[in-house]
Structures are given as C-alpha cells and as structure tokens.
Amino acid sequence: MLTRRALPGLFLAAPAFAQAFPQRPIRLVIPFTAGGSNDILGRILAEGMAMRLGVPIVVENRGGAGGVLGNDLVAKAPADGHTVLLAGSGSFVISALTHPRLPYDPERDFTPVGLLGASPNIIAADPRLGIDDLAELREKGRAANPSLTFGTAGAGTTAHALGAMTALTLGIPLEFVHYRGTAPALQDVLAGRVSLISNAAAPFIPFLSAGTLRGIAVAGRERSKVAPAIPTSAEQGFPDLDSATWYGLVTPAGTPDPVRARLLDAMNATLADAPTAARIEEQGCEIETSRTPEDFGRFLARERQRWGVVVDRGRMREG
Template identity: 35%
Template sequence: MKRIQFIKSSLFAVGASLLTSLACAQNFPDRPITLVVPNPPGGLVDTSARLLSEPLARVIGQPVVVDNKPGASGNTAYQYVAKAKPDGYTLLISYSGYHVANPALMDKLQWDPIKDFSPIGLLTVSTNVIAVHPSVPVNNLKELIAYAKANPGKLNYASQGNGSVSHIGTEIFKQSTGVDMVHVPYKGSGPAILDVLAGQVQVFITTPPSVMQHVQSGKLKGLAVTGKSRHPGMPNVPTTTEAGLASFQLEAWVALYAPAGTPGPIITKLTDSVKTSLALPEVKERGDSAGIELRYLNPQAMDALLKKELPYWNKAIKSANITLD
C-alpha cells in the first residue's frame, strides 16, 4: 500500500512539475530578458548580442537587455549563467574561443561546456583579419612572416584575452610559420584595438568588427583574412590561401545558450524568436555593415557543432602548447 501511495505521490509531483513548466512557457516572457556577454563592449561578441537584442525584443514582446560581464577569460559570465535560474530570462551570448577552448586550457573549470547549458542556436560567424600597424615595414603576409623571423620577439601581438580565439589562433599562426611574437592579452577587442591603433602593439589577428573600418581608412594594414573567401567589406585584402599560407584558416562563432534545465517549451519559444529575428532584412544589413555573417543553426545542429569543435580545439591547444600563463 505504501509503495502504491509513493508511486502515486511521485506521479503527482511529476505531473505538477510538467503543468508548472507548461504554465511558465505559456506566459513566457512576461518581463525583460538579459543577454549576458562575456566580453566588454566592442568586437564580435558584443556586436552580435546587440544585433540580436533589438529585433528579438520586437519579436518576443519584451525588452532584451545586454549585460557585459567580462573577466577571467570569459568564466565570469559563463559561471553566472550556469548558476542562473533556468527560466529563460538569463541567457548567455557564447563565444567559441571560451566555450570550446577554456575546457582545454583550465584544469578546474567551474562550468561544463555541455552539461551546464542548453543551446538555443548559432547566431553569427566571422572570419579573422591579420592586421598590422602601419609602422611595421611590411605590405603582405609573406613579408610579415619574413620580418618576424628576422626580428624574433620584436613584434607584439594583441588578443581579446587569454584563451580567446585571437590568442589561440595567433599561437597556431606562430607554430605554423615559425615566427616569434610576444603576446599582450586584453579584456576584449575594445581595449586591444586602442593600443594597436596607437602602435604600442603591432599585430592583431581578430574578427572584422574590430578592425574593418581602420583597414578601410588606412589606419591599419590588412594583410589577409583567414577564411575561404575575401571579406566583402575589405575586398582588396587577400585570403591566407591567396597570400601563400593555405594551411592557416580561423573562424569564430557566437551562439545563444540558456542554463541547463530550462523547460523545453521555453527553449522552443526562444529558438523560434531568434530564428525570426535573424531573418529580418534590416538585421542582415546591419550584420553586413559590421562585417559579421549571420548564420542560424537550431539547437540540435548547434549541439553537434560544439561536440565536434571541443576535441578539435583541445588537440590544437595541446599540440601548440598553449597555456594561460
């Protein structure tokens, strides 16, 4: 009898939980949604969040607030969202450099890249640009490699922080070309680009939003883009393949995640709303002008991408002996 009562109680509890989740999903959202960004303002990640926030607010019917929480190589934001209430109101704007690299870079990570987050969808992707200050006496990628080899340790390179795509990518670039450059990490693209423009740091491999306008104006030299095709905002900048370094390609992505345990109906509502928002013509225009490619993937496809990239970046980081020191 007690066992039957226990089973009935358990079934009742499960049913009540499901009804509560459905009720929450039906009313969702009834207050502002926060997009937590692991970087300071400026650059690919923050720009992607702001590309999404305004149209998503219109589509979903509630304000969407961008909350920049930089620090600890992205871990401040990731830990914050991982521990947030899984109700759909606190979401993570995830950067590939943190999501797939930090697990390989840190032994005691306070969040799990798969278990602690539920994917909502891929938002944007971006190639990278190899840019240098005009004071560097080179005009193409081959000349940069030759100059760096002839002057080991003379050039400094900027990154958005330890473990970022710009950090890992530049270290892979160093390994593949045999050059020696000194790493200067920053807390995001915004602070980094200021020192690059001032010539205090000479090299920056980063996404187009950080450097495109400066390459266009001549304040920086764009030597190559690290994708398979030229960037429409910088049509005169060759690809690494065209510049003679076909082995080096680098792409970053930004995706939207909720805390693990967020009810399925809420994930579906967010996913559908994000897909609709990214499909708006004005959002594509804004993305093009910022040098960012909108590329939506649903939660299942995003999950598959993450699980594919985690071992790839782990191997790249270990083989290049990249550390956070």
C-alpha cells in the same frame, strides 16, 4: 542540420506553458567589454529578439578571463530562460580547452539554443611595422628581437588560438598580450604599443579604411565581403591558417525545452528579417542558423574536437 535563415515558427507546437515565457526582461550576457564584434552583434540580435518576445533584453557586458567570467555568471543563473549567454568560438569553446580549473563545467552547466553565424577573422598589424602580407610577417617575425607582440581579447579566445596558429604556421615566435576584450587590445595596436591583432572584421573596418590599421590576411579560403581588398591566407600560400569566429546563444543547464525553443524561434525570426540581416552582414558576419537546439549542440561538440587539436599543438593549455 544547420541552415541559412531557418524559417521562424518551427516551434509553435511547444507546450502551452512556454507561451507564458518570458515573464520579465531577459538578460543577455556578453562575455567581453563593449565595442568588439561580440558586443556589436549581440546588441543587434537583442533588439530584434526583444521585439518578438515582447520584453526588453538588457545587454550586460561581463569581460575578463577570455570569456570565463561572463560564462560563469550564466552557468549559475536560474534555468528559466531569463538569462542568456552570447557564446562564441573563443569565449565558450577555446577558453574551456585552455583553462584547467573552470568554475563551471562547459558541457554540463549549459544547454544550447542556436547558432547566429560566423565571421572570418582578419590578421592585422600596426602599419608602422611595414608589414603588408604573411610572407613579410614571417620575415619580420624571424628577425625581430624582442619578438613581435600579438594582442588578444583574452587568454583562450579565438584571437589567442589564431595567434598560436599563426606562430606555428609561419614558424615565428610571438609574445601574447591578453586584454579584457577586443577594444582595449585594438587601442594599444593603434597606439603602437602592440604589433599585431586578429578579430572578426567589424571593429577593424573604420581603422582599415583610415589606414591606421593594416590588414595582412583573412584567415580562410574566401575573402571577407566587408574587407574584400585583403587577400586570404590560402591565396598567400598558407591554407592551414584557417579560422572564423562564430556566435550563438546558450542558457543555463535545465532550461526547459519549450523555453529554449521559443528563444530560438525569436532568434531565427530576427535573423530572417531582411533589414536586420543586412545590419549583421555589414559587420562581416555570415548568417547561419540552427533548425533546433540539438543541431547547435552537435555543432558545439564538433567545435570542441576541432579546436582541441589547435590548443594542443599550440601548447595553449594553462597550468
């Protein structure tokens, strides 16, 4: 069962040897370049967990291939809890569904720790296109020659999947342009080189406020707390356009259960801290935690099944 702000201290009964962990600094691998929502949230989480674990947590950005490069780095790391991956719906689940030849097994080479939370995804556009809502996007998309371009944080990411879902729902062609993270994709949209982009709200907020980026829709049924003026896809008559980006922690397969439990205990204690929770929620992420690593494992299994349908319908599988 996933609960909001699960109480810290759930795992204090773990075997005594877990208390020896950690023995050195922990490496948190973020499988995207700096500046995106994964990076922002990962660094907030690392700061709080480091205080509770008593060792530094060093953030390492390893972008590329929609998260595959960073995932592979963690899959091959020692299974002692000192290397942790910030997994996401796109980088961890969708990328595994779209890439036919991965250098790791997404189910056998990792073991779950816990869920952090989820952010509703925003579909946004270069304001110079004159698109204010999904109906106008459909009209412009059908008339565009060449097709409108859609920037993503990488092939197989949540942004790629939401772009494919948008094309299917609106019945328009889109040309996908894949980057090594959200920040470079956003730069090209702001510069007018790419038409559209989607992501969790955090990196978009200053540009939406400045008017250099136009919010078209929140892909879901509830408005974003940090961008409340942007109507949802459901409000605009497209309820099937529904996508959120979630974040969680996993470690290499074989990481001892008590070590994972200690990591989750530190994570949940961090998320239960009011000032830290406020910082996370300011980034548009709604906190939702796991009571146990096994709960997060069951969540991952459901996500693989759900996104598998989208990947098949959008013909996103490579090779």
